[in-house]
Amino acid sequence: MGRVDHHHSKTLLKPFNQTLQTLLSLLNLHSSSPRYLLHLHAVIVKSHLSHHPFLLTRLAHAYLSSNSLSPPTRILLSFPKRPPLFLWNETIKAHARNGRFRDSIGLYDVMLARGATPNEFTFTFVLPACAAARAVLDGRRIHEHAVRFGFLSNVFVATAVVDMYGKCGEVRLARKVFDGMSQRGIASYNAMISGYVSSGKCEEAISLFDQMQKLGLQYDATTMVSALQASASLGALQKGRWVHEQVMSSQMEINVHLGAALVNMYARCGCIEESRRIFNEMPRRDLISWTAIICGYGMHGLAEDAELLFNQMVQCGVMPDSITFVGVLSGFSHKGMVNKGREYFKKMTEEYYIKPTLEHYSCMVDMLGRAGRLEEAEAFIRTMLVDPDAGVWGGLLNACKIYGNVELGERVVEEILRLDPRNAGWYVLMSNIYATAGLWNGVAKMRLLMKERKVSKYPGWSSIEIDGHRHVFLVFDRSHPKSEEIYRFLKDLEERMRAAGYVAETKCVLVNLDEEAKEDMLCGHSERLAIAFGILSTKEGEVLRVIKNLRVCIDCHTATKFISKIVGREIIVRDANRFHHFRDGVCSCGDFW
DNA sequence: ATAGGGTTAG
Numbered sequence: 001m002g003r004v005d006h007h008h009s010k011t012l013l014k015p016f017n018q019t020l021q022t023l024l025s026l027l028n029l030h031s032s033s034p035r036y037l038l039h040l041h042a043v044i045v046k047s048h049l050s051h052h053p054f055l056l057t058r059l060a061h062a063y064l065s066s067n068s069l070s071p072p073t074r075i076l077l078s079f080p081k082r083p084p085l086f087l088w089n090e091t092i093k094a095h096a097r098n099g100r101f102r103d104s105i106g107l108y109d110v111m112l113a114r115g116a117t118p119n120e121f122t123f124t125f126v127l128p129a130c131a132a133a134r135a136v137l138d139g140r141r142i143h144e145h146a147v148r149f150g151f152l153s154n155v156f157v158a159t160a161v162v163d164m165y166g167k168c169g170e171v172r173l174a175r176k177v178f179d180g181m182s183q184r185g186i187a188s189y190n191a192m193i194s195g196y197v198s199s200g201k202c203e204e205a206i207s208l209f210d211q212m213q214k215l216g217l218q219y220d221a222t223t224m225v226s227a228l229q230a231s232a233s234l235g236a237l238q239k240g241r242w243v244h245e246q247v248m249s250s251q252m253e254i255n256v257h258l259g260a261a262l263v264n265m266y267a268r269c270g271c272i273e274e275s276r277r278i279f280n281e282m283p284r285r286d287l288i289s290w291t292a293i294i295c296g297y298g299m300h301g302l303a304e305d306a307e308l309l310f311n312q313m314v315q316c317g318v319m320p321d322s323i324t325f326v327g328v329l330s331g332f333s334h335k336g337m338v339n340k341g342r343e344y345f346k347k348m349t350e351e352y353y354i355k356p357t358l359e360h361y362s363c364m365v366d367m368l369g370r371a372g373r374l375e376e377a378e379a380f381i382r383t384m385l386v387d388p389d390a391g392v393w394g395g396l397l398n399a400c401k402i403y404g405n406v407e408l409g410e411r412v413v414e415e416i417l418r419l420d421p422r423n424a425g426w427y428v429l430m431s432n433i434y435a436t437a438g439l440w441n442g443v444a445k446m447r448l449l450m451k452e453r454k455v456s457k458y459p460g461w462s463s464i465e466i467d468g469h470r471h472v473f474l475v476f477d478r479s480h481p482k483s484e485e486i487y488r489f490l491k492d493l494e495e496r497m498r499a500a501g502y503v504a505e506t507k508c509v510l511v512n513l514d515e516e517a518k519e520d521m522l523c524g525h526s527e528r529l530a531i532a533f534g535i536l537s538t539k540e541g542e543v544l545r546v547i548k549n550l551r552v553c554i555d556c557h558t559a560t561k562f563i564s565k566i567v568g569r570e571i572i573v574r575d576a577n578r579f580h581h582f583r584d585g586v587c588s589c590g591d592f593w
Numbered sequence: 594a595t596a597g598g599g600t601t602a603g
Contacts, residue, residue, distance in 0.1 A: 124594060159594040166595095190595040225596040260597035291598040298599095326599045333600085359600040366601065391601045398602065416602095425602035432603080457603055550603060576602080 023055060027062045037062055037069065038106035042113040070095065073107065088116060093125040101133035108142070118145065120154045127160035136168035143177075155181070159188045166195020171204075186220055194226045202230040203470075206239060219246065221258050228261040235547035235574055237269035238468045256284055260292045267296030270545045270572040270579060285316075291324045298331025300579045301589050306331040307340070320352060326359050333367035334578050336592050341367045362391045369399025370592070374408060390420035397426070401433045406442075409433045424450065424457035460550040462526035466537045473533070476524035486532045493532070497562040505555035525556050527573060535567055548575045551593070561585050 026040060041059060049055055069077075072091045076083050088111045095104035108126040111118065123146045130139035143161050151157045158181045165174035178184070178192045189212050196205035209227045212219065219227075224247050231240035244262060247254070254262070259282040266275035279285070279293045290313040297306035310328055313320065320328075325348045332341040345364055348354045361384055368377035377396050381388050393416045400409035413430040420426065427450045434442030450456070463472045473480065480486065494502075527548050534544040552560075552575045564571045565585035573580045581588035 128594075156594050161594095163594060185594080187595040192595090194595065220595085222596040229597080255597090257597040262597095264598065286597095288598045293598090295598060321598095323599050330600060357600090362600045389601095394601050420602095423602075428603040460603075577600095 020049070020052065020055060023049070024058055027055075027058045038073075038103065038110050042106070042109040044113075046113055070100065070103065073103070076107075082114070082116070085116060085119060085122070089119070089121045089125055092122065092129070096125055096129035096132070099132075101129040101135070104129035105133070105135060105138050105142075112145075118149060118151075120151045120157050123151055123154075123157045124160050127157075127164045131160075131164040131167040134168050136165075136170060139164045139168060152177075152180075153182065155183055155185050155188065159185065159191050162188060162195065163191035166191060166198065169199055171195050171199045171201060186218060186223065189217065190220070190222045190226060193223065193230075197226050197229045197233070200233070202233045205230040206234070206236070219250070221247075221252055221255060224252065225257050225261045228258075228265040232261075232265040232268040234470060235269055235463065235545065236465050236470060237271065237545060238465055240265040240269055242468075254283060256282075256286050256289060259284070260288045263289060263292040263296065267292070267299060268574070270574060270581075272296055272300045272302070272579075285318075287313075287318050287321060287324070290318055291321070291327060294324060294331075295327035298327050298334065299574075300581075301331075301334050303328075303331035303335045303337055303340070320348075320354075322354050322357060322360070325352075325354060326363065329360060329363040329367070333363050333370065334589070334593065336367070336371045338367060338371050338373070356385075358386065358389050358392060361386075361388065362395055365392055366395035366398070369396050370402060372399075372403055374399055374403060374405060378408075390416045390423065390426070393419070394426065394429075397429055397433075401429060401436065404433070404436055406433055406437050406439065421453060422455055424455045427455065428457055460526055460548070462530040462546055462548045464530040464534045464544065464546050466534065471530070471533060473526045473529040475526050477526065477529055480529070480533065482533060482536065485536060486529055489536060490528060490532050493563065493566070496566050497559065500562055500566060502559065502562045505558055525553065527552060527556050528559065531560065531563060531571060534571075535563075535569065541568060543570045543572065545572045546574070548573060551575045551577050552580065557587065557591070557593075561587055 023040070023044065027037075037059075044055060044059065072094050076087055076091045079087065088107070092104050092107050092111070095101070095107060104126060108118070108122065111122075123142065126142060127139065130136070130142060139161075143164070146152050146157050146161065152161070158177060162174045162178045162181075165171070165177065174192060174195045178188065181188060189208065193205045193208050196202065196208065205226060209223065209230070212223070224243055227243045228240060231237070231243060244265075247258065247262075252258070259278065262278045263275050263282075266272070266278060275293060275296050279289065282289060290309065294306045294309050294313070297303070297309065306328055310320065310324070313324075325344065328344055329341055332338075332344065341364060345356070345360065348360070349356060361381070364380055365377045368374075368380060374396070377399060381392060381396065384392070393412050397409060397412045397416060400406070400412060409430060413426060416426050427446045431443045431446035434440070434446065459474050461472050461474050463470050465471075471480065477483070527546055530546045531544060534546065538544065552573060557580070560571055560573065560580070560582045562585065563569075564582035571582040573582070578589070578593060580593070
């Protein structure tokens with residue numbers, strides 16, 4: 001079947017060379033596939049063969065015998081005369097809104113091929129289909145049509161174009177169209193902001209959001225949802241709080257979207273109690289609100305509470321879905337609750353009939369591996385019904401690092417690099433396994449491999465928000481204006497830490513240096529710079545919240561415990577994986593992560 | 594036209 005399709009789509013690339021006969025046999029073969037029929041139709045028209053009576057009769061027959069063609073399409077196609085534009089538009093819209101994005105785009109093409117001229121509505125219906133299908137090439141083409149037909153001056157059309165590019169990850173193109181608009185509505189801003197957020201450009205999202213305020217534009221609930229997402233992702237609690245205040249003072253109704261965004265923002269910014277308070281006070285809760293708070297508890301290492309909430313949710317008659325289980329399982333994984341994890345994995349498949357995805361397998365492998373059950377983790381991978389991806393194997397590789405298993409690591413990394421050779425993380429992880437074992441040849445081998453394959457790693461950073469401004473630190477960063485002061489403070493602090501019993505864990509310096517040089521390197525780790533800057537820039541006793549893009553290393557974890565005690569501060573660190581709450585010399589993760 | 598929840602790795 002796949003082979004037949006492939007063969008025909010290949011022949012379709014050269015429609016002008018096709019004989020009538022070929023088109024006819026294609027029509028016979030593919031009378032049951034509506035999408036294919038629509039495309040074939042477009043090809044016939046574009047090849048200037050639509051005047052051919054025999055071919056058209058065949059096409060009509062194919063359409064009529066095609067049961068899987070949607071009823072609206074059949075009505076449209078059975079229209080005696082040229083269908084009115086309104087009918088084209090409605091049919092394109094109906095498909096776009098019911099998940100049949102490709103059909104929607106296909107209908108648009110047939111419409112053009114039949115000589116109909118689209119209007120502004122046509123574009124506002126077909127562009128979201130391109131956006132949802134992430135069909136950037138179609139979207140680009142249709143954008144050009146909109147320009148050519150003179151509809152880009154329409155706010156709705158231009159906004160749909162901005163949104164389409166944003167959803168397809170083409171934020172630069174989106175911004176270009178956005179900047180070219182002569183007038184913009186709130187939705188235009190919302191589309192642009194959410195485009196930034198979905199591409200991970202959260203600073204840009206916030207900056208446009210701020211610009212709206214400067215221009216005196218009103219926010220609506222949609223704007224707020226995106227702003228909250230951006231704040232959550234950046235860990236910008238002060239910004240998130242400000243957005244929350246605006247929501248409250250503008251008497252905006254807290255609908256399920258806003259509620260979930262708020263719950264998520266507070267949780268991801270380290271305020272799990274606040275998150276819970278919002279959740280409790282929400283007027284309406286649905287699956288997504290529940291999932292948000294459950295994931296929040298999981299991230300904070302509160303798996304027992306997550307489980308409690310899971311059961312409450314079920315009691316309320318809300319059915320968990322695949323993502324709810326990702327949250328629950330990852331929560332158990334953070335606490336090493338292997339038996340619970342197994343129990344819920346079983347529950348998911350046997351009670352809820354949810355097919356485990358690669359994400360669930362990743363959680364399970366990670367959980368088993370971190371609990372030291374490497375053989376079990378490997379055996380678990382063998383039981384998978386789908387082929388494991390690099391992420392699943394990655395959990396095992398990480399376990400090899402924690403437990404210093406070089407041989408298994410070598411076997412696993414080979415598997416991983418076959419699947420995902422472009423990702424620097426794996427090379428670094430394997431190189432770390434070698435380094436921890438003192439096998440510097442292995443380290444060199446991985447470095448060389450990276451060089452040969454031209455993969456480069458991206459740097460670790462930590463950030464902290466002070467007076468509404470986000471300060472980002474890289475490793476050994478000296479670019480901050482207060483750099484001198486920060487390093488001096490860290491040196492002083494180290495003395496006091498040593499006096500309190502701190503011993504540098506030089507194992508996590510992964511280059512071959514003498515011990516003293518290694519200790520110096522540890523002080524330059526980005527989270528230390530952020531924490532030091534935080535202590536210097538805030539009032540005595542204030543809580544510090546640090547965001548990190550990678551996982552904390554063991555030495556920084558130990559150091560932060562000492563720092564929290566010495567300076568009498570609660571330090572909350574969100575790393576790539578979870579939250580660590582440091583207080584009075586102990587961490588909420590119980591040193592398991 | 595625009596909006597909510599997720600795993601793994603450096």
